Amino acid sequence: MNNPNVLIVPFPAQGHVNSLMNFSQKLVDHGCKITFVNTDFTHRRVMSSMVKQESLHDSPIKLVSIPDGLGPDDDRSDVGKLCDAILSTMPLMLEKFIEDINLNGGDKITCIISDVIMGWSLEVGSKLGIRGVQFWTSSATMFALLDNIPMLIEDGIIDSDGFPITKGTFQISPSMPKIDKGAIWWSNIYDPTTEKKVFKYLVRCLQNSNLSEWCICNTTYELEPGALSYVPKLLPVGPLVRSSDNTSATAGSMGQFWEEDHSCINWLNQQPHCSVLYVAFGSFTLFDQNQFNELALGLDLTNRPFLWVVRQDNKMAYPNEFLGSKGKIVDWAPQLKVISHPAIACFVSHCGWNSIIEGLCNGVPFLCWPYFTDQIYNKSYICDELKVGMGLNSDENGLVSRREIKKKLDQLLSDEQIRARSLELMEMVVNVSEGSGSSNNISRFVKWLKS
Known part of the structure; x- marks a missing residue:
C-alpha cells in the first residue's frame, strides 16, 4: 500500500x-x-x-x-x-x-x-x-x-x-x-x-x-x-504555510473562499522597504459603521501606506472624510505573498491562528485586534508571552478610536525590541x-x- x-x-x-x-x-x-x-x-x-x-x-x-x-x-x-x-x-x-x-x-x-x-x-x-x-x-x-x-x-x-x-x-x-x-x-x-x-x-x-x-x-x-x-x-x-513563491495559482489559492487580488503585489513592489501597514481581519470579523469609520480615519491619520483587506460581504460605507490616498484596498489578498513582502512593516490582525503562524514565519510585528473565539487568547499570547505585538484599548463606549489606532501603530513601529524579537522568533519557528x-x-x- x-x-x-x-x-x-x-x-x-x-x-x-x-x-x-x-x-x-x-x-x-x-x-x-x-x-x-x-x-x-x-x-x-x-x-x-x-x-x-x-x-x-x-x-x-x-x-x-x-x-x-x-x-x-x-x-x-x-x-x-x-x-x-x-x-x-x-x-x-x-x-x-x-x-x-x-x-x-x-x-x-x-x-x-x-x-x-x-x-x-x-x-x-x-x-x-x-x-x-x-x-x-x-x-x-x-x-x-x-x-x-x-x-x-x-x-x-x-x-x-x-x-x-x-x-x-x-x-x-x-x-x-x-x-x-x-x-x-x-x-x-x-x-x-x-x-x-x-x-x-x-x-x-x-x-x-x-x-x-x-x-x-x-x-x-x-x-x-x-x-x-x-x-x-x-x-x-x-508551521503549516504554503510556499509564498508557489508558481501555480491553483495550488496557491486552493481552499480560499474569495478570489485573491494579486494586483496588490505590484502595488507593494512600489512601496519603500518596511513601510506598509497590512490590515486584515480574516473571514468572520464584522465592524459596525462607527468602528469602520474610526479604522478608516485612523489609517489616514498614520500618514503611512497601508494595504487594507475589506471583504465583499462588508456592507459599510467609507466615511466622507476618508482620503485613503496612501493606501490600497482589496477584497481578499494572497496573504502569504503579502506578509513575506519586504515592504510590509506590521500586521494589523484579528489574531486568527493561521494569520499568527504566517506573521511569525515572516518576522512581522502585530497590532492585535481580536474579534472572537480563540483570538482573544491569541492576542494575549502574542503581546504578553511572545512579546511580538501590542493590543488596542477601547473607550468607554467600546470603540477603538482613530487616535488610539494611530498612537499604537506609531509605538509599535518605533519599538526596536519588538522588531528584534519578531525576527528572532522567525528564525526559531521557521527552523x-x-x-x-x-x-x-x-x-x-x-x-x-x-x-
Missing part, C-alpha cells in the same frame, strides 16, 4: 479549510492522495474563487462535497444553527459518500483526517473499518482547554453549559501561561444561545477522540513548549529543516499512513 488515499474533513470555515489544505499539500509532497470533503456551500465558494481550474483534473488533491443540512438561503454565520445542521445531516452523507468510493473499485479511502470539531466523522470511519486521525487547527493551548472540559467543570471554572462561573484567571498546568476566564474560546461568540449550542456540539465531537490514533496540530515545540509537554498526545507539524521536530513528526506520520 504505497499511496494512501486520505479523506480530509474540515469544519466549514475559512481558517479550518486553509489549515487542513496546507497539511494536505504536505501529505501530497510525501506521495499521498487526498480527497478533500467540503460542504456543498463551501465547495461552491472555493471553486468560484479559483482563478485557474484546468489543472485540477490531474491534481493529487480531489475537491469534493456533501450537503451541510442547511437551505440555500440559510445564514451560515449562525454557528449554532450550522453545528446543529451538520450533526443531523453530514454523518449519513459522509458514510454514503465513502461507501460509493470504496465500492467503485477506485482508490479506496484508507484513513480519515478529521478536524477535531468534525469529530463525528471518526465514528463514520470506525463503522466502515477506516483508521481515524484528529487535526486541531488552533494553538496547542486552546486544544488543552478543550481536552480538559470535564476538569474545568469539576474545578468550578465553567458550568455545564461551558460558561465561566466567575471572572479572573486560571491555569491548566504550571508549564502553561495563565488564561483569563474571558478568553475561554467557546464562550466568546457574543450570543449565549449560540454559545450553548456550540459547547454542546464540541462535547459531542470530543466523545470520539478515543477513535483517533493521532492528534495533529499546526504549532511547533519552539512556539508552545509548555502546552505540548502538558498534552503529549498532540503531534506538532507546524523546520530536515531533522527538526515538526519535520520528523510528518515523516513518522506518513510512514504510519503507508503501513
